[in-house]
Amino acid sequence: MSNVxxxxxxxxxxxxxxxxxxxxxxxxxxxxxxxxxSGCGKTTTLRMVAGLExxxxxxxxxxxxxxxxxxxxVFVPSERRRLGMVFQSYAIWPHMTVFxxxxxxxxxxxxxxxxxxxxxxxxxxxxxxxxxxQRPAPALSGGQQQRVAIARxxxxxxxxxxxxxxxxxLDAKLRLQMGDEFRAIQRRLGMTTLYVTHxxxxxxxxxxxxxxxxxxxxxxxGAPEEIYRYPANRTVAAFFGTPNLLxxxxxxxxxxxxxxxxxxxxxQGWRGSCEAADEVRPGQAVTxxxxxxxxxxxxxxxxxxxxxxxxxxxxxxxxxxGATRSIVVETDNGRFNVDAAAFVDYAIxxxxxxxxxxxxxxxxxRDEAAS
Amino acid sequence: MSIxxxxxxxxLGKLRLIARLSGGLRLLRATSAGRIAGLTxxxxxxxxxxxxxxxxxLYGSLHSTPPGxxxxxxxxxxxxxxxxxxxxxxxxxxxxxxxxxIPSLVxxxxxxxxxxxxxxxxxxxxxVLVTLPFFVPPILTAMAWGMLxxxxxxxxxxxxxxxxxSSVAPINVYSYGGVVWHMMQYSTPFLFLLIVDAFRAMDPxxxxxxxxxxxxxxxxxxxxxxxxxxxxxxxxxILSFIRGIENFESPLFFGSPANIRVITTDIYDSINQxxxxxxxxxxxxxxxxxxxxxxxxxxxxxxxxGRSFITVSGKGYTPAVIKLxxxxxxxxxxxxxFFVVMVVLPVGQLLIGSFFKFFGFYQWDMLxxxxxxxxxxxxxxxxxxxxxxxxxxxxxSLTMVLGGMVAYISVRTKWRGRSLIDAMAxxxxxxxxxxxxxxxxxxxxxxxxxxxxxxxxWALLLAYISLGTPLSVRxxxxxxxxxxxxxxxCSRVHGASWLxxxxxxxxxxxxxxxxxxxxxxxxxxxxxxxxxxxLYSVGSEVLSVVLLKLWVNGNxxxxxxxxxxxxxxxxxxxxxxxxxxxxxxxxx
Numbered sequence: 001m002s003n004v005x006x007x008x009x010x011x012x013x014x015x016x017x018x019x020x021x022x023x024x025x026x027x028x029x030x031x032x033x034x035x036x037x038s039g040c041g042k043t044t045t046l047r048m049v050a051g052l053e054x055x056x057x058x059x060x061x062x063x064x065x066x067x068x069x070x071x072x073x074v075f076v077p078s079e080r081r082r083l084g085m086v087f088q089s090y091a092i093w094p095h096m097t098v099f100x101x102x103x104x105x106x107x108x109x110x111x112x113x114x115x116x117x118x119x120x121x122x123x124x125x126x127x128x129x130x131x132x133x134q135r136p137a138p139a140l141s142g143g144q145q146q147r148v149a150i151a152r153x154x155x156x157x158x159x160x161x162x163x164x165x166x167x168x169x170l171d172a173k174l175r176l177q178m179g180d181e182f183r184a185i186q187r188r189l190g191m192t193t194l195y196v197t198h199x200x201x202x203x204x205x206x207x208x209x210x211x212x213x214x215x216x217x218x219x220x221x222g223a224p225e226e227i228y229r230y231p232a233n234r235t236v237a238a239f240f241g242t243p244n245l246l247x248x249x250x251x252x253x254x255x256x257x258x259x260x261x262x263x264x265x266x267x268q269g270w271r272g273s274c275e276a277a278d279e280v281r282p283g284q285a286v287t288x289x290x291x292x293x294x295x296x297x298x299x300x301x302x303x304x305x306x307x308x309x310x311x312x313x314x315x316x317x318x319x320x321x322g323a324t325r326s327i328v329v330e331t332d333n334g335r336f337n338v339d340a341a342a343f344v345d346y347a348i349x350x351x352x353x354x355x356x357x358x359x360x361x362x363x364x365x366r367d368e369a370a371s
Numbered sequence: 372m373s374i375x376x377x378x379x380x381x382x383l384g385k386l387r388l389i390a391r392l393s394g395g396l397r398l399l400r401a402t403s404a405g406r407i408a409g410l411t412x413x414x415x416x417x418x419x420x421x422x423x424x425x426x427x428x429l430y431g432s433l434h435s436t437p438p439g440x441x442x443x444x445x446x447x448x449x450x451x452x453x454x455x456x457x458x459x460x461x462x463x464x465x466x467x468x469x470x471x472x473i474p475s476l477v478x479x480x481x482x483x484x485x486x487x488x489x490x491x492x493x494x495x496x497x498x499v500l501v502t503l504p505f506f507v508p509p510i511l512t513a514m515a516w517g518m519l520x521x522x523x524x525x526x527x528x529x530x531x532x533x534x535x536x537s538s539v540a541p542i543n544v545y546s547y548g549g550v551v552w553h554m555m556q557y558s559t560p561f562l563f564l565l566i567v568d569a570f571r572a573m574d575p576x577x578x579x580x581x582x583x584x585x586x587x588x589x590x591x592x593x594x595x596x597x598x599x600x601x602x603x604x605x606x607x608x609i610l611s612f613i614r615g616i617e618n619f620e621s622p623l624f625f626g627s628p629a630n631i632r633v634i635t636t637d638i639y640d641s642i643n644q645x646x647x648x649x650x651x652x653x654x655x656x657x658x659x660x661x662x663x664x665x666x667x668x669x670x671x672x673x674x675x676x677g678r679s680f681i682t683v684s685g686k687g688y689t690p691a692v693i694k695l696x697x698x699x700x701x702x703x704x705x706x707x708x709f710f711v712v713m714v715v716l717p718v719g720q721l722l723i724g725s726f727f728k729f730f731g732f733y734q735w736d737m738l739x740x741x742x743x744x745x746x747x748x749x750x751x752x753x754x755x756x757x758x759x760x761x762x763x764x765x766x767x768s769l770t771m772v773l774g775g776m777v778a779y780i781s782v783r784t785k786w787r788g789r790s791l792i793d794a795m796a797x798x799x800x801x802x803x804x805x806x807x808x809x810x811x812x813x814x815x816x817x818x819x820x821x822x823x824x825x826x827x828x829w830a831l832l833l834a835y836i837s838l839g840t841p842l843s844v845r846x847x848x849x850x851x852x853x854x855x856x857x858x859x860x861c862s863r864v865h866g867a868s869w870l871x872x873x874x875x876x877x878x879x880x881x882x883x884x885x886x887x888x889x890x891x892x893x894x895x896x897x898x899x900x901x902x903x904x905x906l907y908s909v910g911s912e913v914l915s916v917v918l919l920k921l922w923v924n925g926n927x928x929x930x931x932x933x934x935x936x937x938x939x940x941x942x943x944x945x946x947x948x949x950x951x952x953x954x955x956x957x958x959x
Contacts, residue, residue, distance in 0.1 A: 079868055081864075083864055087861055091860070093879075104865060104875070105865040108866045108867040108871050108875075109866055
């Protein structure tokens with residue numbers, strides 16, 4: 001096991017900056033996910049760690065060994081970095097059996113035959129594919145191919161495991177199952193893992209830490225809960241789920257503890273308190289994020305409690321989603337999404353109040369891109 | 372899975388392109404000395420195979436005397452080209468090429484539609500049968516049709532006279548019609564092979580979507596099917612037109628006796644049939660025909676710019692098959708008739724011809740095996756057979772290795788200089804065999820005596836490699852293009868060096884295409900006549916040259932025997948090739 005350190009790593013394709021000033025330290029045994037929309041530079045970052053792409057600037061080290069340093073012209077080729085990688089397409093070689101696919105990393109390292117047999121069998125058992133060892137690779141389903149790809153990446157005990165959207169070609173149910181299985185294997189082996197995905201729920205379910213990227217830059221790094229609950233900016237906030245984003249202006253600011261401050265804010269036709277990460281001067285504009293599952297509906301004559309925020313409006317739409325019901329309330333501040341219980345009696349046109357606890361309202365700076 | 376991998380290649384390709392422009396310097400630093408040496412060697416080989424004969428042509432067209440003699444530089448060759456005779460040859464060339472492309476295209480489209488989109492019975496077998504004429508050397512069919520359609524004793528005319536009782540001979544292959552007819556023999560299956568995949572690979576949902584939008588069957592065909600096919604059809608037609616201009620056998624056998632001159636036979640005559648040979652005129656005309664071809668290729672690029680072939684994925688689609696009802700037997704009969712006329716008739720003629728004492732006199736008491744005995748006792752036949760086999764084996768192998776390297780460098784790497792390599796390998800595409808033959812004739816004659824290539828079979832070998840390289844590059848390029856980059860990168864990440872990756876992954880995956888391409892090149896070498904006839908000398912005759920000599924001496928009976936042997940070889944190789952395709956390519 002080794003750590004991975006990226007320092008000021010950038011990659012340009014001509015004029016186009018794919019990744020810029022990327023700083024990250026992945027600790028030993030940690031599972032870190034690079035998350036972002038397509039084209040945000042997450043795959044390029046992973047490929048630079050793999051040595052399939054050369055960084056234009058900065059330095060990458062794996063296990064305290066510098067594998068790429070643009071300023072010193074150091075570049076260790078892929079095959080000498082001792083990595084395991086799972087590709088989006090799985091890249092199962094179609095001319096080999098399952099066994100030969102998994103044995104490949106050992107064969108090119110010229111391990112003795114007995115050891116190859118032993119390790120491959122053990123790894124195939126780990127991914128529950130030992131029965132398929134002699135099967136030709138094209139005769140596998142998507143989920144089986146994925147298991148083979150993972151086995152091949154693990155078989156020679158690599159320093160670091162890299163995964164490039166490994167679940168994106170599976171159907172929804174299998175995706176959940178394989179994700180859980182994979183996380184269990186990773187925990188058991190304590191393998192340092194760098195994972196790339198555009199799927200936020202996958203990222204939250206699997207990772208120790210998530211790196212949210214957008215347009216080649218890191219937006220936020222943190223534990224999944226932290227990023228979901230306390231996004232650093234509007235981009236990160238909007239990336240997870242379908243939050244309500246309301247414009248407001250700060251009236252007063254007081255520190256709660258080392259991590260949070262309380263803001264008194266005023267919006268169009270409402271005022272109240274919310275929380276934020278950093279102090280904001282009164283008069284400044286902020287965006288308030290409220291997640292649909294944190295809001296609830298109440299009758300019009302129901303007043304908000306002391307530590308609650310309130311908006312009034314009419315129900316514009318209700319959508320049954322099975323476990324919950326999404327209700328859209330038309331307020332003076334625009335449309336408000338609320339996740340209600342699945343079987344509530346609200347009809348379109350009903351007047352209601354939307355109630356939100358203050359600590360569930362999170363303010364982020366209003367950035368230029370958002371306006 | 373295959374689709375998403377393809378998408379990734381597409382988007383990666385774009386990034387790669389950008390990376391290529393910026394990363395020049397850095398890549399150069401990463402370039403090892405070994406790679407530079409390898410690239411240089413490759414460039415030198417390709418230059419010798421394409422630039423060298425080309426520059427020798429230019430030199431020859433401006434020089435007043437044959438290779439190796441003292442002379443002066445002048446434009447006399449080009450002045451001769453401007454004569455009325457040459458102009459007629461030029462018009463004949465273009466006219467014949469056009470005249471054969473249009474009916475060939477119509478028949479090929481019909482065949483492709485029948486075999487790819489209808490429920491005609493025995494489609495699989497029929498497809499193998501109707502493509503067979505493409506693999507039979509044109510020199511054989513030319514001779515067979517020369518016997519079948521001979522105005523005096525041809526079998527077809529005899530049959531006509533026997534049926535009608537009249538004494539007129541309606542069929543004369545020594546005419547414009549004969550030349551066109553024989554060109555179609557080859558170009559119809561050629562066009563069919565080029566377009567059938569476009570018919571087959573078309574996603575039926577594209578047509579279904581049009582029907583769902585309210586378009587009638589006919590409107591769908593006009594606005595969707597045909598529009599999607601158009602790039603493939605245009606490109607195939609232009610290719611066929613180019614082949615028509617380069618054609619040598621048809622005008623040699625059926626045009627020259629009727630005094631119909633085209634450019635290729637004009638070049639041949641001015642070197643082989645005149646004394647003294649008019650080398651300067653031949654090289655000047657060669658240059659003119661190359662310019663013509665170059666213009667057509669430019670036109671093709673302009674026409675097809677931005678409109679690509681339909682992406683052939685081959686997987687996941689079940690082409691919409693049209694139920695023909697009773698009519699499927701009519702379409703079956705059409706395909707069967709095509710096979711009978713294009714293959715059974717000429718091969719049958721060779722078979723009959725080989726067993727009768729004299730060509731044209733078919734009576735029971737004339738049956739004999741003496742032609743077989745004569746051929747098998749002939750040292751010239753065995754020498755030609757041996758040379759063709761040797762050149763075929765070595766030539767096809769070397770050509771495919773060269774094509775495989777060029778294709779890899781141009782498709783799979785970002786190395787500097789790869790577009791130069793690609794262009795050089797493609798250059799012989801624009802040189803008809805006879806032109807390349809003239810170029811090499813000069814080139815070998817001017818080599819220092821320490822390099823004795825002139826007049827040996829190595830001269831033929833080099834010409835064959837040069838002629839075959841564009842095809843081998845195409846075959847291997849499409850083979851590599853089907854392999855996702857992930858397969859290669861995955862191997863590197865998991866510890867394999869570049870060489871190991873080549874051996875275990877790329878070569879292991881691409882070898883079926885290599886084998887198929889190898890057989891194609893072998894066919895090409897076996898049928899090659901136009902360059903061979905200029906470059907052979909005593910001792911280095913190949914089978915096609917032996918055949919031509921026998922034919923010119925009026926020995927049609929032995930021609931039939933040798934021809935039959937070649938047909939058997941063709942069938943054998945084609946069978947092996949189909950086996951490989953079926954067993955390996957369809958599973959990948």
